[in-house]
Amino acid sequence: MTFHGKTVVVTGVSSGIGADTAKLMRLQGARVIGIDRNSPTLSLDGFVRADLSEKAAIDDAIAMLPDHVDALANIAGVPGTVPADTVARVNFLGLRHLTLKLIERMPEGAAVVNISSALGRQWADRLPEHRALAETPSFEAGLAWLTDYPPPQDTYYQYMKEALIVWTLTQSQKIYLERGIRVNCVAPGAVFTPILGNFVQMLGQDHVAKEAGRVKRPAFSDEIASVVAFLCSDAARGISGVNLPVDGGLSSTYI
Numbered sequence: 001m002t003f004h005g006k007t008v009v010v011t012g013v014s015s016g017i018g019a020d021t022a023k024l025m026r027l028q029g030a031r032v033i034g035i036d037r038n039s040p041t042l043s044l045d046g047f048v049r050a051d052l053s054e055k056a057a058i059d060d061a062i063a064m065l066p067d068h069v070d071a072l073a074n075i076a077g078v079p080g081t082v083p084a085d086t087v088a089r090v091n092f093l094g095l096r097h098l099t100l101k102l103i104e105r106m107p108e109g110a111a112v113v114n115i116s117s118a119l120g121r122q123w124a125d126r127l128p129e130h131r132a133l134a135e136t137p138s139f140e141a142g143l144a145w146l147t148d149y150p151p152p153q154d155t156y157y158q159y160m161k162e163a164l165i166v167w168t169l170t171q172s173q174k175i176y177l178e179r180g181i182r183v184n185c186v187a188p189g190a191v192f193t194p195i196l197g198n199f200v201q202m203l204g205q206d207h208v209a210k211e212a213g214r215v216k217r218p219a220f221s222d223e224i225a226s227v228v229a230f231l232c233s234d235a236a237r238g239i240s241g242v243n244l245p246v247d248g249g250l251s252s253t254y255i
């Protein structure tokens with residue numbers, strides 16, 4: 001797996017999974033441009049500060065990105081302990097807006113990887129809603145749809161990760177056939193990053209204690225980063241339209 005001569009954009013680059021993904025891809029030769037609302041703590045080839053919850057800020061960020069991008073890793077995200085509107089904007093609507101704009105600058109053979117979550121595993125239970133949301137044509141139309149059909153507050157984070165999975169799976173083949181660009185999701189289980197505590201708060205101690213026996217341990221963020229890098233690389237050139245669990249076997253325990 002090598003990224004020599006490749007330009008990669010990584011969102012959420014200033015912490016956790018995004019930081020480890022950027023570091024790994026740079027080590028493998030990529031020119032990495034990071035996007036985050038916070039300053040990065042690692043060496044990058046470029047950095048754009050942006051609040052990915054705001055469409056105008058995303059458009060400004062896009063204007064500062066290179067004309068040629070070989071891979072986009074959409075890693076920025078917020079937990080369900082922040083206001084629902086922010087969860088919708090960052091974890092789905094902003095990500096989708098950035099992706100649809102940036103793929104215009106991507107050549108055949110490029111790749112997009114979105115970070116979903118093991119918590120998005122029940123996407124099929126709400127498929128009609130997610131299909132309808134996926135089909136909204138813009139950031140604003142998505143916000144309006146969510147006002148008309150408000151998701152349940154107690155599973156808002158899960159709902160938005162489900163929405164991301166359904167959008168990825170339903171759009172990926174069209175994008176692949178028309179443009180030769182692969183689009184996939186990586187679905188981590190619990191990962192040791194600064195927001196892990198927020199997930200415990202979001203799910204409740206009882207729920208977390210009950211589920212804990214399903215896996216050996218939470219992942220380290222480099223264990224997610226290596227899979228994101230793989231899916232961005234030519235080594236994964238036959239893979240498109242998947243939501244790949246990287247959860248230490250968690251998803252297999254729900255069968």
Ligand code: NAI
Binds near residue numbers: 018195
């Ligand atoms: P993190 O908190 O370490 O990193 C998230 C990054 O996103 C931060 O650098 C933050 O500044 C950035 N970000 C958040 N909101 C932003 C905004 N409005 N504009 C620009 N940047 C923004 O968290 P982690 O764990 O690395 O999360 C990465 C992704 O992984 C997220 O999408 C999260 O939902 C997902 N995930 C995390 C899991 C975990 O247990 N840590 C489990 C499953 C999924």
